[in-house]
Amino acid sequence: MDRRQMQQELADARELLNQASMARLAYNGLDGLPRVIPIGIFWTGEEIVMSTAATAPKVKALSARPEVALTIDAGDSPGSAKALSVRGVVHLTIVDGVVPEYLAAARKNFDAEYAAEFERNCRAMYDRMARIALEPQWARFYDFGAGRMPQFLAELAELAEKMS
Numbered sequence: 001m002d003r004r005q006m007q008q009e010l011a012d013a014r015e016l017l018n019q020a021s022m023a024r025l026a027y028n029g030l031d032g033l034p035r036v037i038p039i040g041i042f043w044t045g046e047e048i049v050m051s052t053a054a055t056a057p058k059v060k061a062l063s064a065r066p067e068v069a070l071t072i073d074a075g076d077s078p079g080s081a082k083a084l085s086v087r088g089v090v091h092l093t094i095v096d097g098v099v100p101e102y103l104a105a106a107r108k109n110f111d112a113e114y115a116a117e118f119e120r121n122c123r124a125m126y127d128r129m130a131r132i133a134l135e136p137q138w139a140r141f142y143d144f145g146a147g148r149m150p151q152f153l154a155e156l157a158e159l160a161e162k163m164s
Contacts, residue, residue, distance in 0.1 A: 001137075001139075006136060006138060009084075010141075013072075016082050017043035017072070020072045021106075021109050022038055022039070022041065023038070023050075023070050024036050024037065024039070024071050025038075025050065025069075026071075027068045027069075028065045029061045030057075030061050039052070040102065040105050040106075041105065044101065047134055048134040048136070054129055062090050066091070067089055068089070069085070070086045070088075071085050071086070075144075079145040080145055081142075082144070084139065084142075085140045085142075087136070088136045088138065089134075089135050089137065090133060090134050091133045091135060092130055094128055094131075096127070097127070097128070097129070098126050101131070102122070102129065103115075103118075106119070
């Protein structure tokens, strides 16, 4: 996928990226076997930032094999279903204290009082965190209600319409 096309897919998914607080991250563990985990995210406009404890097993696995896939989805009916699939490489940075994007992601979903309590608890819990920044290299955005779906589904829908 060329960079311009990928950037357009991400731009089209801007609302989903800005509203989403959770995604599913797929990566290979140190044993070579695949993993899929739910993880909090924050979109900076250029990268999808995730965070975890510096001692989490996924930090070593992602250091060894930084190629990942991630999916974000929303909607609970066919008309409102949206999904973004991303593939890319993660860049890990161990930071002292709490990753700023981790707190920014929490502020998107919590009222001010709860966000402040959450931040206090995080600062008490984490002396170091891993900042996991996903640099997208491929992206595809689907908006099923708007008819933006995988090509094979569009073809099946067109065929079914012709048959009816």
